[in-house]
Every structure is written in structure tokens, then in C-alpha cells.
Amino acid sequence: MSAKAAAAITNGRLEGAELNSQTMRFLPGRITNGRYCFDVASLKVSAGAAGLIFQTIIPVLSLADGPSEVSIAGGTHVPWSPPADYLEEIFLPVVIKMGVSINMTVHTYGFYPLGGGRINIAVKPCSKPLRPLNLTERGKFKSLKVTSAVANLSISIAERQRDRVIKRFQISRPTFMGAPKLQLQNDIKAVSSPGKGTFLFILTEFENIRAGFTGLGAIGKRAEAVADETVDEFLQYVNRKGTLDPYLADQMVLYMALAAGQSTISTTRITNHLLTNIWIIEQFLPMKFAVKGDIGEEGMVSVKGIAFCR
Structure with a gap:
């Protein structure tokens, strides 16, 4: 679907963009701004990643002759792709800093296997080349926020995910976060989705950069396991340089x-x-x-x- 989206926006010719294809040929034409709607599940029910389509079309639409509005339907919080929270909180601030003009809203959340989420974006063309990106130091630690959410499941699952994160930080909190009490923002919520699902997002902000880490629930996977995976990834980041x-x-x-x-x-x-x-x-x-x-x-x-x- 990402290739088909790029072909639609560029009036391009696409060959081999089908299931089980071993090769693909893409001949782009002229980029055309406008209103677009891309649905991963246009042929069958799918939780294909909306985030991958998002990342395919943003640099293209930034080079169009005018503004564009795009609606993307699919999985917003699914494995092996950037979840919507990551795109909004981590990816967008950096590309905006470079000169990309974009707004994004999450209308509906989509989890595996039903998908059905929807994100809306508005992109304005860049009038000049992007600014270079120079990020080699994080700077001072500023804040930490935990978002724990469920869709069509008991809110107690989101609370358990959050509680496990807090417990883990009490046990193994990096020293730069301060002691003895960590100022932790937390957001427990139920989100709109056609299916069931849970997610956990840890957002840490430093002086020069943000970093985000996501855990996704699954059938048979305990809330505490979702939290442990997410905290482990967070700790791997903060305990390294970079x-x-x-x-x-x-x-x-x-x-x-x-x-x-x-x-x-x-x-x-x-x-x-x-x-x-x-x-x-x-x-x-x-x-x-x-x-x-x-x-x-x-x-x-x-x-x-x-x-x-x-």
C-alpha cells in the first residue's frame, strides 16, 4: 500500500505491487497535491501499518506545489512499525525542526488483527531546502511521561501496565532522573477502536531530543509483561551514549x-x-x-x- 500511495501522489506507474511479487518497478511522475485517502484494508480486513504509509508520503508531499490533506486507515498501533504516538511525539518534532510543515491527529486507534484505525495529516510544501540536522548530545533530562491505554477492555489493564512501570522505576531508575522521588506524568485512558487492544508509551524528554518506547498487548500477554518490555527498552536507551x-x-x-x-x-x-x-x-x-x-x-x-x- 505504501508503494501504491506514492504512485497515486506522483501520478506514477507501478508494476509488481501485489502479494507474492518478487520484483517491483516504480516510475514516478509529477507530484500532485490535494486530498487523499489510503486504506490498508481496502481489499480485505487488515491491520497493516498506517505509520509506514505515513512515512512514505511525507517527504513526497513536502515537495508538492501546494498543501495536501491525507487520511490513512489501518493499524495505528501494530508490531514492526512506528505507532502513532511515536510519530506524533518523537518523529514529527525533529522533521518540523528541519523545516517540514505538518500536522497530525489520531482519529481512531487500530490494533492487530482488525486494524481500522485512522490518522489524518495536513502537509504544506517546503519553500526552501530542509535545514541540516545536528543532534549529538541529549542535554539535560527534563521529563518522563507514561501513557497507558486500552481499547474495549477493562481500564484496570492500563492501570496494571502503569503500576508496573512505576515499580520498575523504583527498583532500577537511572541516577540522572533524580532522587528520592521521581516526578512522573502518567495518562491512563480508554481509546476508540473497532477492535480490542492495549498499548504503553514511555516518553522521555531531554534538552535537545525526545525518545519514545512502545509496548503492545496481545492475547495471553500479561499487562506486566507489556510494561517490562517497554521499560527494558527505555533503560537500554538511557544507559547508553547517543x-x-x-x-x-x-x-x-x-x-x-x-x-x-x-x-x-x-x-x-x-x-x-x-x-x-x-x-x-x-x-x-x-x-x-x-x-x-x-x-x-x-x-x-x-x-x-x-x-x-x-
Whole structure:
């Protein structure tokens, strides 16, 4: 669906975009702004990731001749993709800082297996090249917020997720958060969704960057297990050096490539996904990224962007 969305926006020709296809050919045309609606479940019920479509079309619509409004239906909180909370709280502040003009609202939440969530976005075109991104230091710790939510399930599940997070922080809280009492914001809520589901989102804010960590419920998975997984990921981040979490790092390299000037970021973990994204960009654009660090370790990524503009 992401490829089909890109083809629709660019008036492009797409071949091989079907189930079990081994190859795909995409010939983009002219980018056209306007109103679009993309539904992952247009052919059958699916919780396919709305967030992946979101990330495909944002850089494209930023280069259109005018503003666009887009509605995307699908899974907003599903495995193997950035959940809507992460996109709104972590991804968007960074690309907006670089010059992307975008607003996003979550209308309905979509969980596996039914999906059915909906996010709405409004994008204005960039009038000049993106600003370079230089984030190598987190800065001072500012705040920590926990959002625990359920859809069509007992609110007590969300409370158990939240309570387990608090207990874990009492046991193994990093020293930079302060002692003896942690000032923790927490939000317990029931969200609108056609299906059942739970999620937990830990948002930590530093002087220069935000980082977010998500846990998703599943049939047979205890609320405490959801919390433990999320806290473990949070602790892996804060106990390492590096500014961007590994997910944000691989999402930023395209914008760094398009920006004007030298960009440099540090990340808590170099991943295969990050290196793959860099390799693909280098096949299309006349540039070479510099990557310091081994896979699985802390690292730095830098590149001189091409100052691309419509």
C-alpha cells in the first residue's frame, strides 16, 4: 500500500505491487497535491501499518506545489512499525525542526488483527531546502511521561501496565532522573477502536531530543509483561551514549540526505535497518554517508545533503 500511495501522489506507474511479487518497478511522475485517502484494508480486513504509509508520503508531499490533506486507515498501533504516538511525539518534532510543515491527529486507534484505525495529516510544501540536522548530545533530562491505554477492555489493564512501570522505576531508575522521588506524568485512558487492544508509551524528554518506547498487548500477554518490555527498552536507551534512539536514527537519514549542509547525529545503536536505508539512499543520490560504530553499538552518522528543493 505504501508503494501504491506514492504512485497515486506522483501520478506514477507501478508494476509488481501485489502479494507474492518478487520484483517491483516504480516510475514516478509529477507530484500532485490535494486530498487523499489510503486504506490498508481496502481489499480485505487488515491491520497493516498506517505509520509506514505515513512515512512514505511525507517527504513526497513536502515537495508538492501546494498543501495536501491525507487520511490513512489501518493499524495505528501494530508490531514492526512506528505507532502513532511515536510519530506524533518523537518523529514529527525533529522533521518540523528541519523545516517540514505538518500536522497530525489520531482519529481512531487500530490494533492487530482488525486494524481500522485512522490518522489524518495536513502537509504544506517546503519553500526552501530542509535545514541540516545536528543532534549529538541529549542535554539535560527534563521529563518522563507514561501513557497507558486500552481499547474495549477493562481500564484496570492500563492501570496494571502503569503500576508496573512505576515499580520498575523504583527498583532500577537511572541516577540522572533524580532522587528520592521521581516526578512522573502518567495518562491512563480508554481509546476508540473497532477492535480490542492495549498499548504503553514511555516518553522521555531531554534538552535537545525526545525518545519514545512502545509496548503492545496481545492475547495471553500479561499487562506486566507489556510494561517490562517497554521499560527494558527505555533503560537500554538511557544507559547508553547517543542522542537518537535506533528507530529515529534510521528514519532521519533520508531527511539528512535532502537537507542543505552537513548533518550529524549520534545514536544509541547502529542497526542493519539503518545501514540498509543508507545504502539505498546512496544508490539514488550522489553522496556518501560516514558511519562510525559497529552494528549493535553506539555510533555516529553524518552526511552532506544535496539541498533538494521543488
